[in-house]
Amino acid sequence: MVTTTDYLVIGAGPAGLQLAYFLQRAGRDYLVVEAGPSAGSFFTVFPRHRQLISINKPHTGIDDPEFNLRMDWNSLLSDDEDLLFTKYTERYFPDAGDMVRYLADYAERLELNIRYNAKVVEVSRGKHFRVIDHNGEVYEAPTLVVATGPAKPYLPDIPGIDLVELYSTVTVDPKDFTGQRVLIIGKGNSAFETADNLVETAGVIHVAGPTSVRFAWQTHYVGHLRAVNNNFLDTYQLKSQNAILDGDIVGVRKDGDKFIASVSFSRADEVVKDIPYDRVIACTGFRFDTSIFAENCTPELVIKGPLPGTDQRMAVHERAWPVLRGHGDAGPRLQEVHERVHPRLPLHREGAAPNPGTQEPRHAVAACLLRGRRERADGRDSAACQP
Template identity: 65%
Template sequence: MADNPLDYLVIGAGPAGLQLGYFLHRAGRTYQILEAGPAPGQFFGTFPRHRTLISINKKHTGWDDPELNLRMDWNSLLSDDPELLFTRYSDRYFPHAGDMVRYLGDFAERTGLRIAYDARVVRVDRPGDQRGVFVVTDERGRRWEASRVIVATGVTRPNVPPIPGVETADLYGTVSTDPADYVNQRVLIIGKGNSAFETADNLMETAAVIHVAGPHSIRMAWRTHYVGHLRAVNNGLLDTYQLKSQNALLDGDVRRIIRRPDGTYLVTVAFARVDEVTKDIPYDRVILCTGFRFDASIFAGDCRPDLVINDRFPALTPAYESVNVPDLYFAGTITQSRDFKHGTSGFIHGFRYGVRALHRILESRYHDVPWPARMIAAQPGPLATAVIDRVNRTSALWQQFGLLADVIVVDGDGIARYLEEVPYDLQGPPIGERGHFAITLEYGPDHDKADPFDIEVARISQSDSARAHEGHYLHPVVRHHRPGRPPVAHHITENLENEWDSEEVHIEPLRAFFARQTASAMSVPI
């Protein structure tokens, strides 16, 4: 074993690996990033297959505040260099994937990150006990040793459902994207996510019939507020379906795929809407667009992480650490088990903040660096001002809604500590005898069940602070956590422009909440 193992070994030089590398580099830690390919961001060299990202690139916001602009910039990594913003690489609202490859390459070069390319990891060992040094080996036999490993490889394996005959279907990652290869053909696409509809839209001008199949109803991102659900940029097929243009959605299970001698298919579908009545349907092509999964095959038995969600993702603690392997951490899209099909941890605009939180956790745990904090007076006015200032400009709480929280710890000498962007469930029990306040941005309960375009749906007046807790749309929530008591929550009324700065509607009710809660907290004897 090496006398001086690295502090950190990061596997993968995609967006998450580069983002963590930036923070490690700036902190002066010993680290190495291992990348399987010859350059950063290899995933974006292939995906999405039709080369249009669904992460928005809104350059013109009307704001001069860089923090606010990150709310509308879903592609930039966090850094102190204003030149390293993705908005400088494309003018398109939905940019080309090639621009992401170029951006990530420049980010790695300009920040001077220590990256070993063509270093595909084939094994991660931890000889000895569970607190020993990790030994990581690449396919060329090179070995690295580190006290901690952070996996930022993304989801690299196709998620193939157990359908008899599925091995005869084409995979999204390798199927032809040339519409000329599908002229006058009947095409079945299995899956109802963005990759499926992206594929379908590409074939509408040439295919005779396109069916998109899956057991669940499609979910629209504009309704659920989960950006991984079907986006408007990919839903052109829905028009053709409802306007009787030969294409259709099949709501049900694909039970069997048979490849016939002439190369065509016969597919058995059990329809959910008609009590699982089955039908055999002929197709010329079958394409599997059912997503991806994490590849855990590189881990030796002594440090193999537990998996969740049908073994698609690593099981994580609130600190982004493996639940069963100490000192093994994860970053990037593979942390989406933290808010699966709900939040933004699967996407750059979400996990860039998760990576920053992870770095602060590592600094605190292993280098005695406390979580960054500023001091404010523990009085209703200053507390309300601090919260209003933050919720009106923070991009981290905006993007990682309900997952990251600002935390105000009330000390006994009239001073409070304000900590930013702490994983909400990392807080644990109330901090101190007087407890702490947690500030999040959240959608209302059952927000995904309300049609935001239905004028008959009850809406909360933006001037009705007493009913703020009933709002469906994104709004700030402040909770007071105290020992032995349930949290007390205060909701700040939603606002069309997301500007919570009205003295009467937003600030004064919050100030009154702090007055009640601090008076109660200060009555606790210390």
Template identity: 65%
Template sequence: MFHASLNLSRPGRVVLVDQSSIADGGRYGRENGVLDHRRGPAGLQLAALLERGGQDYAVLERGSGPGTFFTRFPRHRQLISINKVHTGYDDPELRMRMDWNSLLSDDPDLLFTRYSERYFPQADDLVRYLADFAAATGVRVNYNTDVARISKNGDGFVALDHNGQSWRCQRLIVATGVSQLYVAPIPGIEHAERYDTFDTDPKSFTGQRVLIIGKGNSAFETADALVEKAAVIHVAGPHSIRMAWQSHFVGWRSCGSCTTTG
């Protein structure tokens, strides 16, 4: 636990951000089946490979379409996965090294670089791409299907959805990513605004002193978005910052006009 204070004698706000980073009807009975729970990029890629290989599988997705997470997150809508369109190379393998959004398929034209030329693209472009990828690869997905419980059944698994229907399989793959915001056990934390619900309009922070609790991607995403309007931004957390070149984890970066604590 760490303790932080913000002088609120002047207008101020506290925003809580996940310090660890932010992001299923019928019966499925074949014994060799694979059940893929959720359909973000990872689940969608796996489904496409299973489809290409003629495997017996089903995908359960809580949302109404692929990549539902990205219809809401990141909150400020800019991705941190690079999209280098003009690389100077003709070799597809070399070009893919600078394309961190495209999924793998047999279609050389089914690439994210055709959806945006932005180096850091918008999340809405990724949602469009994932929908088109799903349609082009013909993956089998059950939308609006929320898994309520998963249990072991002999040498397989049973997933019960919110409609009370069971899905049986021998292999179960959960591709849900991070599903809950981490709320640090800090006295008074209930007074902070949450990353998943706060007003992201930078104008609402005009002239204010802002404390952001958390030092992950979402924290610096928020700091970058508010830096033009906020008077002062403090980013606090229990650990020192590690830059991307140290952690090999994309997105860990600093905000030029922010101060960090911890």
């Protein structure tokens, strides 16, 4: 039995749910397939220490809903004014469990068409896209949207990397590291989140990577190291036993019950030093998973591999944005991401003429919704917002 639909969306995270809402609102035939048992299953695991880095600000002191949405990094758009993340918690940096609860409510209350426990294992392309899930169910659609984000843990090509523990599975109980020497590979939010968690119990913590730490407050990019995760830097700058190592990890090996990490220091003429540790943890981020795609429809990856490029010929579109939800950052919506890459190139259906509505200026949909809310509050109806 083959399930056919006009629009097939893989993933019921924030991107998949948002797209499902607009497809449903426009009366389109669509289906979302989700690997987990509920919406937002990624957030049941990540971030590991449960604190999101996406800002939640329910109290702005301003009544303008458009302004308030700018301060709200987590809410999805809908006509239901109660479906705002700011109504779920007042914490500035919320718990990931609140995001799970919010996304589940969003999917249920809007009655979105989602098939759960359907992990996609194969995507191929003939006349239409053909998708197979792990239950053997087959789906076909002329338009496919992969809305999973960069959700596959990435491991760098380092000899001995198979010996180390992973951010995705390592214990988060600080007591398990009491008095131990710990090496954390990586210099992003997951690495510093992990280091912060171990400051009180670990004997020595080294955070290592080939480049200098990039701070969000310097770069103005929310995916770089956020202040909420950089308390560990105090312990380094104030000359405790912890350190930031600028250099490549060129190898990891076992020596009895210890690990030996070979570090090529970038600021010491590439001097290589062997340093012993009790534990080594890889916190090296996420990448877009291309393993499900057949050769004739595999997206080309860009930016050193984590993200797929935008190729109109394939009609495969991905809401993949660095740390976008990967470590709790809501990031831009799917249409915004697409328009940042190709401002005048609309998301399109294969074989169909471009929809003039998709060529409206950026944020047109959001502005339409907000205008509709204001007009309903004034007793008017926004006919211009109807599909």
